[in-house]
Amino acid sequence: MEHNNNNEIPITYLNRDLSWLEFNRRVLEEAIDKSTPLVERLKFLAIVSSNLDEFMSVRVAGIVDQIRAGFKKPDMTGYLPDQLLVKLSERCYKMVKQQYKTYKELVKLLSKENVHIVRFKDLNATQEKQLAKYFQQVIYPVLTPMAVDQGRPFPLVHTLGTYLSVLLRKHNHTDEDIPHFAIVQIPSVLNRMVEVPSRKNSKKREFILLDELIKKFIPTLFSGYKVQEVHGFRVTRNADLTLNEEGAEDLLQEIEKELKQRRWGAPVRLEVEKGMDKYSLSVLTEEFEIEHEIFSIEGPLDLTFLMKFALNCPLGDDLKYPRLQPVYPVEFAETDDMFEVLREKDVLVYHPYESFDAVDDFLEQATNDPEVLAIKMTLYRVSGSSRIVANLAKAAEMGKQVTVLVELKARFDEEKNIAWARKLEQAGCHVVYGLVGLKTHAKIILIVRREEQGLRRYVHVGTGNYNGNTAKLYTDVGLFTASPAFGEDASAFFNEITGFSAPHQWQVLCAAPEHLLPKFIELIRIEAEMARQGKPARIIAKMNSFSNQDVIDEIYRASQAGVKIDLIIRGVCALRPGVQGLSENIRVVSIVDRFLEHSRIFYFANGGDEQVFIASADWMTRNLTRRIELLSPVRDQHTKQTLIRILTMSMNDNVKARLLLSSGKYEKVKTEKPPIRSQFTATQIDGWKY
Numbered sequence: 013m014e015h016n017n018n019n020e021i022p023i024t025y026l027n028r029d030l031s032w033l034e035f036n037r038r039v040l041e042e043a044i045d046k047s048t049p050l051v052e053r054l055k056f057l058a059i060v061s062s063n064l065d066e067f068m069s070v071r072v073a074g075i076v077d078q079i080r081a082g083f084k085k086p087d088m089t090g091y092l093p094d095q096l097l098v099k100l101s102e103r104c105y106k107m108v109k110q111q112y113k114t115y116k117e118l119v120k121l122l123s124k125e126n127v128h129i130v131r132f133k134d135l136n137a138t139q140e141k142q143l144a145k146y147f148q149q150v151i152y153p154v155l156t157p158m159a160v161d162q163g164r165p166f167p168l169v170h171t172l173g174t175y176l177s178v179l180l181r182k183h184n185h186t187d188e189d190i191p192h193f194a195i196v197q198i199p200s201v202l203n204r205m206v207e208v209p210s211r212k213n214s215k216k217r218e219f220i221l222l223d224e225l226i227k228k229f230i231p232t233l234f235s236g237y238k239v240q241e242v243h244g245f246r247v248t249r250n251a252d253l254t255l256n257e258e259g260a261e262d263l264l265q266e267i268e269k270e271l272k273q274r275r276w277g278a279p280v281r282l283e284v285e286k287g288m289d290k291y292s293l294s295v296l297t298e299e300f301e302i303e304h305e306i307f308s309i310e311g312p313l314d315l316t317f318l319m320k321f322a323l324n325c326p327l328g329d330d331l332k333y334p335r336l337q338p339v340y341p342v343e344f345a346e347t348d349d350m351f352e353v354l355r356e357k358d359v360l361v362y363h364p365y366e367s368f369d370a371v372d373d374f375l376e377q378a379t380n381d382p383e384v385l386a387i388k389m390t391l392y393r394v395s396g397s398s399r400i401v402a403n404l405a406k407a408a409e410m411g412k413q414v415t416v417l418v419e420l421k422a423r424f425d426e427e428k429n430i431a432w433a434r435k436l437e438q439a440g441c442h443v444v445y446g447l448v449g450l451k452t453h454a455k456i457i458l459i460v461r462r463e464e465q466g467l468r469r470y471v472h473v474g475t476g477n478y479n480g481n482t483a484k485l486y487t488d489v490g491l492f493t494a495s496p497a498f499g500e501d502a503s504a505f506f507n508e509i510t511g512f513s514a515p516h517q518w519q520v521l522c523a524a525p526e527h528l529l530p531k532f533i534e535l536i537r538i539e540a541e542m543a544r545q546g547k548p549a550r551i552i553a554k555m556n557s558f559s560n561q562d563v564i565d566e567i568y569r570a571s572q573a574g575v576k577i578d579l580i581i582r583g584v585c586a587l588r589p590g591v592q593g594l595s596e597n598i599r600v601v602s603i604v605d606r607f608l609e610h611s612r613i614f615y616f617a618n619g620g621d622e623q624v625f626i627a628s629a630d631w632m633t634r635n636l637t638r639r640i641e642l643l644s645p646v647r648d649q650h651t652k653q654t655l656i657r658i659l660t661m662s663m664n665d666n667v668k669a670r671l672l673l674s675s676g677k678y679e680k681v682k683t684e685k686p687p688i689r690s691q692f693t694a695t696q697i698d699g700w701k702y
Contacts, residue, residue: 075096112311128219223244252277279300283314284307375403389458400478408441470499475628489658536551550575556581667687
């Protein structure tokens with residue numbers, strides 16, 4: 013168990029960043045797990061790398077900034093920035109070592125399936141000749157050797173790009189001559205894995221890394237010089253945007269400017285190929301001013317390429333997860349008029365088991381319906397071939413009032429969102445970029461339709477992004493409703509964020525940053541009071557992350573009052589469960605499985621009058637105080653029971669669930685009960701099937 017720096021009293025909270033590393037370790041465990049299909053293990057290994065890249069470029073970069081600024085205030089777990097950085101570095105080094113050990117094991121397993129990742133020296137003469145031709149015709153024209161000397165300063169090295177350092181000497185050099193240094197970028201426009209022409213009468217499929225090919229033929233880039241050493245390296249830079257929104261006349265231009273600046277962000281990590289020569293390493297460390305966060309990698313740099321390789325891998329379905337065919341929501345399956353259905357009842361959809369086509373069709377019907385007067389929605393992350401964007405643009409061109417709040421500050425999707433924003437503006441949509449200093453993370457669609465009884469509003473609220481691609485990979489829930497109270501609140505919500513409307517007295521919805529934190533505190537306190545009165549008191553909360561200190565403290569007080577609390581937290585959890593007198597009534601589990609657990613669902617027993625909510629927000633400070641988020645009640649009894657069953661399945665998972673210990677470590681749930689794997693058992697609810 014962690015302790016503070018001054019005595020042996022256990023710390024009340026778990027450190028957020030150390031907790032995040034524990035989450036990434038759980039992802040790595042899926043890659044290590046022999047019961048995970050081989051192709052899926054490759055994907056999990058790629059996700060570990062991608063996660064670490066973001067962690068380094070955002071979280072570690074922020075800690076480095078604090079150290080450089082002389083910040084000395086400890087966080088709520090007692091760590092000073094420099095102490096925390098040491099702890100994080102130690103764990104990252106261990107994780108990377110385990111990651112590459114796993115990579116080597118997976119390469120061996122691939123070879124048993126006749127898929128071989130080879131070195132150039134493993135090829136026969138015919139294959140060498142064919143690859144030499146491929147290099148000359150395809151790779152060579154794209155390469156740009158960049159020399160570094162007195163007349164040519166060190167070129168810009170892009171964050172997370174893969175490069176080769178090249179140490180050169182002239183053919184007539186003497187031992188006293190200083191070596192020449194150059195770098196070559198591995199082109200990201202080419203596939204990182206190159207398939208080798210097959211051998212005669214062989215069933216083997218062989219692949220070689222692009223890096224390996226370039227290394228082999230790199231002397232062709234430096235005629236007149238002898239190549240002495242070639243090694244890969246990769247730099248991670250600070251990727252946090254620091255926008256001056258108050259002074260930005262055009263937010264699009266301001267963000268585009270900051271995206272360019274991101275390329276020049278301060279380096280926070282240097283990855284180098286194991287065995288790099290001392291001279292090249294000294295040049296790089298001096299240029300990037302990095303002393304500590306240097307990772308010596310025994311294998312290919314940047315394993316994120318494994319995701320694309322796995323998706324296109326020439327292996328059978330028996331080495332992948334069973335194919336999932338999302339079903340169309342049964343409530344909409346027999347009708348062409350979704351509005352007619354919603355006038356009768358609310359409809360809940362559960363992705364990826366139910367198809368995201370229902371959301372696309374909802375917007376498409378609104379676009380083509382002459383009685384629909386207005387469409388309003390929020391967009392945070394959109395897929396590349398989005399029907400949503402196409403329908404919004406078409407609706408505007410048809411003369412409907414279309415208002416879209418596009419969040420330009422969705423991290424690492426800024427450029428995509430700028431492109432969508434411009435496309436929508438050109439089509440005639442009113443595009444809004446949110447409020448100064450706040451990210452808009454809420455997920456909501458409002459459709460205003462003219463009917464016999466007057467105007468009626470139709471609403472969709474959800475826990476996930478309006479993105480058809482991620483809806484196949486993330487578990488999320490969405491609620492369709494024609495409830496007048498929802499419609500009035502939705503209108504007020506859009507009026508607040510697009511105009512100067514005064515804060516609204518919510519009927520059903522609740523929005524951050526003003527009202528959501530107090531609402532959750534109130535709901536938790538009610539449960540504590542119910543427990544004191546001997547009435548049914550229970551809290552079940554499912555979300556991505558939990559780190560807000562105010563909510564943690566309130567949950568601790570509810571636990572002390574006797575409330576039984578189950579938390580299903582996929583990622584970061586700063587609450588420490590199982591501490592006597594503090595949190596012994598709290599159980600925390602994390603589920604890492606085929607799909608990314610992304611839904612936010614909250615249950616409160618409320619003395620027997622059960623309340624269930626869905627939300628766009630986690631219990632994190634940024635969600636509750638620095639973002640525009642929405643919490644939505646679920647009032648229909650059937651829909652409420654469906655969400656309770658989803659929560660119950662997650663709590664009962666004993667295959668992929670890990671239990672959070674008071675030490676901050678996680679262990680597999682131990683049980684003698686029959687295996688329950690919630691993501692697969694989910695298919696038994698309401699006809700959802702693989």
